Amino acid sequence: METFVVAVDLGGTQVRSAAITAGGQISARTVIPTPVQEGPQAVIAAVIEAAGKVIDQGQASRPAAIGLGAPGPVDPQTGTIFFPPNLPGWGERSIMDPVRQAFQCPVFVGNDANVAALGEQRFGAGGGVAHLVYVTVSTGIGGGIVSDGRLLTGRRGFAAEIGHQTLVPDGPLCGCGQPGHLEALAAGPAIARMAREGIADGGSSSLTDLGKDLDQLTAADVAQAAASGDELSIQVYRRAGFYIGLGLTNLIHILEPELILIGGGVTRAGALLFDPIRQTVDERVMSDIFRVIKILPAALGEDVGLFGAAALALVGVEQG
Amino acid sequence: METFVVAVDLGGTQVRSAAITAGGQISARTVIPTPVQEGPQAVIAAVIEAAGKVIDQGQASRPAAIGLGAPGPVDPQTGTIFFPPNLPGWGERSIMDPVRQAFQCPVFVGNDANVAALGEQRFGAGGGVAHLVYVTVSTGIGGGIVSDGRLLTGRRGFAAEIGHQTLVPDGPLCGCGQPGHLEALAAGPAIARMAREGIADGGSSSLTDLGKDLDQLTAADVAQAAASGDELSIQVYRRAGFYIGLGLTNLIHILEPELILIGGGVTRAGALLFDPIRQTVDERVMSDIFRVIKILPAALGEDVGLFGAAALALVGVEQG
Numbered sequence: 001m002e003t004f005v006v007a008v009d010l011g012g013t014q015v016r017s018a019a020i021t022a023g024g025q026i027s028a029r030t031v032i033p034t035p036v037q038e039g040p041q042a043v044i045a046a047v048i049e050a051a052g053k054v055i056d057q058g059q060a061s062r063p064a065a066i067g068l069g070a071p072g073p074v075d076p077q078t079g080t081i082f083f084p085p086n087l088p089g090w091g092e093r094s095i096m097d098p099v100r101q102a103f104q105c106p107v108f109v110g111n112d113a114n115v116a117a118l119g120e121q122r123f124g125a126g127g128g129v130a131h132l133v134y135v136t137v138s139t140g141i142g143g144g145i146v147s148d149g150r151l152l153t154g155r156r157g158f159a160a161e162i163g164h165q166t167l168v169p170d171g172p173l174c175g176c177g178q179p180g181h182l183e184a185l186a187a188g189p190a191i192a193r194m195a196r197e198g199i200a201d202g203g204s205s206s207l208t209d210l211g212k213d214l215d216q217l218t219a220a221d222v223a224q225a226a227a228s229g230d231e232l233s234i235q236v237y238r239r240a241g242f243y244i245g246l247g248l249t250n251l252i253h254i255l256e257p258e259l260i261l262i263g264g265g266v267t268r269a270g271a272l273l274f275d276p277i278r279q280t281v282d283e284r285v286m287s288d289i290f291r292v293i294k295i296l297p298a299a300l301g302e303d304v305g306l307f308g309a310a311a312l313a314l315v316g317v318e319q320g
Numbered sequence: 321m322e323t324f325v326v327a328v329d330l331g332g333t334q335v336r337s338a339a340i341t342a343g344g345q346i347s348a349r350t351v352i353p354t355p356v357q358e359g360p361q362a363v364i365a366a367v368i369e370a371a372g373k374v375i376d377q378g379q380a381s382r383p384a385a386i387g388l389g390a391p392g393p394v395d396p397q398t399g400t401i402f403f404p405p406n407l408p409g410w411g412e413r414s415i416m417d418p419v420r421q422a423f424q425c426p427v428f429v430g431n432d433a434n435v436a437a438l439g440e441q442r443f444g445a446g447g448g449v450a451h452l453v454y455v456t457v458s459t460g461i462g463g464g465i466v467s468d469g470r471l472l473t474g475r476r477g478f479a480a481e482i483g484h485q486t487l488v489p490d491g492p493l494c495g496c497g498q499p500g501h502l503e504a505l506a507a508g509p510a511i512a513r514m515a516r517e518g519i520a521d522g523g524s525s526s527l528t529d530l531g532k533d534l535d536q537l538t539a540a541d542v543a544q545a546a547a548s549g550d551e552l553s554i555q556v557y558r559r560a561g562f563y564i565g566l567g568l569t570n571l572i573h574i575l576e577p578e579l580i581l582i583g584g585g586v587t588r589a590g591a592l593l594f595d596p597i598r599q600t601v602d603e604r605v606m607s608d609i610f611r612v613i614k615i616l617p618a619a620l621g622e623d624v625g626l627f628g629a630a631a632l633a634l635v636g637v638e639q640g
Contacts, residue, residue, distance in 0.1 A: 256474020
């Protein structure tokens with residue numbers, strides 16, 4: 001029987017779980033709500049329930065390991081999750097110990113955006129390359145770094161905060177409280193904000209015809225308007241793409257990956273976002289030797305967290 | 321007899337070489353001029369001459385390996401150095417093959433700033449920590465990254481271009497031709513330029529009493545004036561330190577090292593530079609979890625290239 005692992009994607013609203021083979025086949029999957037309001041013990045119980053369900057459903061044998069992607073900073077050694085923003089009351093607590101106790105098998109834990117890089121590398125658009133950066137652009141900007149085939153975690157698992165690079169020293173405030181980070185310049189809320197500001201500054205835009213309070217505008221609204229030819233919205237995406245391109249150029253100079261994959265909800269805008277990103281990188285790299293690095297859409301969509309957790313577990317098993 | 325390696329630091333003006341034991345003892349050393357004007361073959365011959373001298377002088381036995389630090393981008397697999405700015409006419413050429421042929425032992429080649437990180441980690445101020453960033457601030461800003469005990473080289477050996485991160489999208493032009501890089505905002509020439517600009521803008525400074533053409537001002541002049549209380553010079557260093565601090569904060573968020581070491585001629589300014597660097601990092605990190613990262617002066621001074629090349633060779637030998 002082919003090796004399989006159980007992958008758990010612990011999110012702020014859902015706990016998703018799947019039994020996944022070493023070849024990337026999903027043989028069972030489940031989703032249950034995250035009982036955030038009931039506190040950490042209930043969340044841990046939900047993780048154990050979700051993992052147990054896919055083991056019972058899909059497989060007679062036991063999984064080789066359990067991989068778990070979690071929000072917030074994660075110490076991969078201890079499985080401690082530190083103050084995850086989406087799990088209020090969690091504090092500093094290990095998810096590894098209770099899950100290991102429940103299933104008596106190895107458990108590997110990583111930050112969800114970090115392990116997504118492993119998932120794309122192994123099962124998605126990464127094609128197994130050894131040097132890869134994965135970036136997710138949605139409400140925030142996060143990511144993961146694979147260097148020489150291994151996840152770059154930093155000393156305690158806090159590395160790859162890709163969205164928190166300063167690109168404009170006195171720029172708009174980021175959710176983290178610091179000014180001018182990539183996330184504050186180009187994530188979904190920044191796209192909506194730039195559109196709002198453009199309209200407030202007297203710009204003409206079909207966005208005002210939506211009958212929506214401007215405060216309710218989303219990046220998706222702006223993308224739709226841009227697709228219909230709204231010039232203000234096109235410029236907003238160009239600006240977001242410019243900043244993402246600058247941030248990627250920094251990562252290219254620091255990490256020299258072979259490939260950069262970009263996922264997350266905001267990438268549904270397609271060429272509207274990818275064109276200015278690629279143009280900026282092409283203009284801003286310091287030398288032709290960096291101009292060969294490919295920038296492509298990620299492939300795994302909503303399942304990237306599951307495949308990432310599975311890849312983490314499989315790498316853990318392979319490395320003994 | 322203790323293992324020893326031969327280290328070669330190939331620079332634009334000198335080829336330095338030493339026989340260094342696994343424990344970091346130098347048993348022989350030599351320096352010869354780099355015959356830059358005579359072309360690549362003469363430079364290669366000089367490298368072989370310098371290595372041969374320390375073997376003859378210091379040791380009866382053969383070295384376990386030869387480590388070589390070279391300017392410019394280096395492919396660690398092939399030992400190819402790509403268009404090194406200080407070795408005109410070099411083109412794309414391997415230094416590994418001819419040296420290996422001459423000595424019939426393993427040869428390891430790395431970018432000089434990259435291997436310096438390994439040297440500081442193993443023999444300098446690094447104390448053997450597994451996650452370390454080394455930054456050198458002199459005419460340019462370069463560096464090296466050690467992640468999980470290994471040199472982060474990127475796909476082809478071009479990573480760790482630490483000075484080429486954009487911090488001000490429309491900032492002053494860098495030597496590489498791109499705007500607003502850390503190097504253009506805070507390396508030696510930038511410090512001299514900021515002082516010049518401050519004086520040209522009507523600022524009063526004791527630098528005008530040096531009897532020097534303002535175009536000839538150096539970062540060392542500015543440091544000396546600052547040490548004597550010249551306010552304009554102090555502000556210039558504060559500004560350079562601010563930008564270095566921003567760049568280090570980006571690296572902290574991306575790499576989460578345990579320790580950052582700063583070397584290079586400009587660090588002779590001491591607290592004048594280190595105080596604003598540390599203050600900026602302390603203010604700009606996104607979370608307390610990053611506030612434990614230490615920022616210290618590098619320890620190996622002018623020998624960092626030799627110790628780096630030795631560390632590269634020793635790691636190579638140890639990893640088989």
